[in-house]
Amino acid sequence: MSRYSVFSLFKHALSHHENWQKVWRNPTPKDVYDVVIIGGGGHGLATAYYLAKEHGITNVAVVEKGYLGGGNTARNTTILRSNYLWDEAAHLFEHSMKLWEGLSQDLNYNVMYSPRGVLNLGHNLQDMRDIERRVNANRLNGIDGEVLNAKQVKDICPLLDCSDRARYPVLGASWQARGGVARHDAVAWGFARAADSLGVDLLQQTEVIGIRRHEGAVCGVETNRGFIAAKKVACVTAGSSSLLAKMVGMELPIESHPLQACVSEPIKPILDTVVMSNAVHGYMSQSDKGDLVIGAGIDSYTGYGQRGSFPVIEHTLAAICEMFPDVRRVRMNRAWGGIVDTTPDASPIISKTHIPGLYFNCGWGTGGFKATPGSGNVFAHTIAKDEPHPLAKPFSIDRFHSGHLIDEHGAAGVAH
Amino acid sequence: MLHLFCPYCQELREEDEFHYRGQAHIVRPKDPESLSDKEWGDYLFFRHNPKGIHHEMWYHVSGCRRFFNVTRNTVTYDIYETYKIGETPAVTAKEETE
Numbered sequence: 075m076s077r078y079s080v081f082s083l084f085k086h087a088l089s090h091h092e093n094w095q096k097v098w099r100n101p102t103p104k105d106v107y108d109v110v111i112i113g114g115g116g117h118g119l120a121t122a123y124y125l126a127k128e129h130g131i132t133n134v135a136v137v138e139k140g141y142l143g144g145g146n147t148a149r150n151t152t153i154l155r156s157n158y159l160w161d162e163a164a165h166l167f168e169h170s171m172k173l174w175e176g177l178s179q180d181l182n183y184n185v186m187y188s189p190r191g192v193l194n195l196g197h198n199l200q201d202m203r204d205i206e207r208r209v210n211a212n213r214l215n216g217i218d219g220e221v222l223n224a225k226q227v228k229d230i231c232p233l234l235d236c237s238d239r240a241r242y243p244v245l246g247a248s249w250q251a252r253g254g255v256a257r258h259d260a261v262a263w264g265f266a267r268a269a270d271s272l273g274v275d276l277l278q279q280t281e282v283i284g285i286r287r288h289e290g291a292v293c294g295v296e297t298n299r300g301f302i303a304a305k306k307v308a309c310v311t312a313g314s315s316s317l318l319a320k321m322v323g324m325e326l327p328i329e330s331h332p333l334q335a336c337v338s339e340p341i342k343p344i345l346d347t348v349v350m351s352n353a354v355h356g357y358m359s360q361s362d363k364g365d366l367v368i369g370a371g372i373d374s375y376t377g378y379g380q381r382g383s384f385p386v387i388e389h390t391l392a393a394i395c396e397m398f399p400d401v402r403r404v405r406m407n408r409a410w411g412g413i414v415d416t417t418p419d420a421s422p423i424i425s426k427t428h429i430p431g432l433y434f435n436c437g438w439g440t441g442g443f444k445a446t447p448g449s450g451n452v453f454a455h456t457i458a459k460d461e462p463h464p465l466a467k468p469f470s471i472d473r474f475h476s477g478h479l480i481d482e483h484g485a486a487g488v489a490h
Numbered sequence: 491m492l493h494l495f496c497p498y499c500q501e502l503r504e505e506d507e508f509h510y511r512g513q514a515h516i517v518r519p520k521d522p523e524s525l526s527d528k529e530w531g532d533y534l535f536f537r538h539n540p541k542g543i544h545h546e547m548w549y550h551v552s553g554c555r556r557f558f559n560v561t562r563n564t565v566t567y568d569i570y571e572t573y574k575i576g577e578t579p580a581v582t583a584k585e586e587t588e
Contacts, residue, residue, distance in 0.1 A: 314541075316539035316540075316541075317541055325532075325536050325538075326536075326539070327531075327535040327536050327537070328539055329512075329537055329539050330539055330564075374509065374510040375492075375510040375546065375562075376539060376544065376546070376564055377564045377565075377567065378541045378564050378565045379564070379565055379566070379567055383491055383492065383505060384491050385491065385505065385506050418534070418535045474531045474534075474535045474536070475527050475528050475530075475531035475532075476527065476531075477527070477531075
């Protein structure tokens with residue numbers, strides 16, 4: 075794999091950029107792999123990359139029924155932050171945040187990580203108390219955070235209506251300066267390219283239709299391209315996780331809901347940070363292209379339809395218009411839904427299962443994108459060593475029977 | 491936008507009037523004292539999450555404020571029936587009847 079650099083850019087400019095190497099191979103499946111990862115989104119590809127890079131396990135296939143990064147990786151609002159309340163979640167997301175900071179160099183692929191800061195607004199006294207509590211908890215965990223008053227918020231984001239004329243006036247916010255955004259597609263492509271160059275086979279248009287077991291343990295996956303044997307099978311399929319679990323007669327504490335987002339027509343730069351509000355429920359950033367990227371909520375009811383209901387997106391756009399009166403006449407270009415896998419405590423499941431050789435990484439719900447590198451990193455460790463990474467240990471599926479839930483509904487950003 | 495027929499009001503109304511209350515027909519444990527951690531966990535946190543036919547409870551919060559059940563397809567969002575609490579659904583998934 076040739077490295078990307080300013081010199082390679084210059085060299086290829088001489089041949090009119092017509093001779094760039096393909097970014098990854100399109101291999102035919104081998105008969106046997108050490109690890110088969112089901113799901114070629116960000117988390118699955120990151121898992122494959124770290125398996126190869128940190129654990130030397132390169133006989134790995136990523137099996138994807140569609141195309142790489144075509145599910146929720148392509149549908150999220152690309153926000154990165156690590157200001158979670160509880161120690162377990164804070165450590166996990168901060169682990170991810172630290173990986174983001176060096177990810178472009180590590181992958182030799184520009185993931186356009188942009189630490190432009192994240193504001194979480196407070197609109198009433200209880201919001202502000204929760205914000206203070208969360209920022210204090212963050213700082214005790216070594217995560218940057220500040221509590222801002224309305225004037226400081228206005229200084230950071232002049233576009234935001236911080237006046238007392240607003241229907242729900244902004245009283246203040248929490249501010250994580252290291253938070254920001256990254257380019258979602260580039261994250262999937264960067265991990266895919268880096269994993270491929272280490273020998274991982276990326277098998278697209280390959281749908282898993284069954285998980286085969288031998289004497290209780292997993293021995294491979296049935297796909298639409300035939301049987302692929304594997305010593306270990308790792309499921310990283312977000313909204314479809316329950317369907318895979320069902321193939322081996324397992325139930326997961328997961329419900330799948332559509333989560334919506336939309337983008338506007340591209341406009342000139344007006345917003346250089348990420349603004350989130352749980353109370354009125356809208357969040358917005360502006361992409362480098364100029365689109366306003368707006369996240370809505372989940373449908374209250376379960377669904378696999380990859381489209382959300384109209385009242386939900388209407389509610390969010392009403393909130394956005396209240397928060398940013400200047401954008402009221404901006405037109406929306408596209409709206410879409412993705413199927414998110416919500417858990418009862420709004421924390422993910424990164425876990426071994428009672429079936430030897432079968433692993434699940436799911437339940438990221440409405441906030442998985444920010445965790446992509448960290449999730450892959452700890453999950454790769456869990457698979458390679460067959461024991462949970464210390465950061466992943468609290469996120470075992472056993473917690474739903476032991477009662478050690480990690481309630482992150484407050485920090486998860488989207489109410490569910 | 492879903493349109494739900496409330497079996498109590500006998501009217502077809504828009505989804506804004508209702509709250510979703512999750513999987514239907516969950517039986518409360520008769521003898522909670524004797525439940526194991528596994529059984530409690532299953533009762534509290536584990537829900538069916540089918541791709542296809544789903545029986546679920548809805549609450550007519552802006553109407554009669556009563557609970558009722560709905561059989562809905564979670565892919566097409568077709569609503570096959572709504573029925574009162576205590577009644578059994580007429581439409582069921584194939585695997586449920588096996």
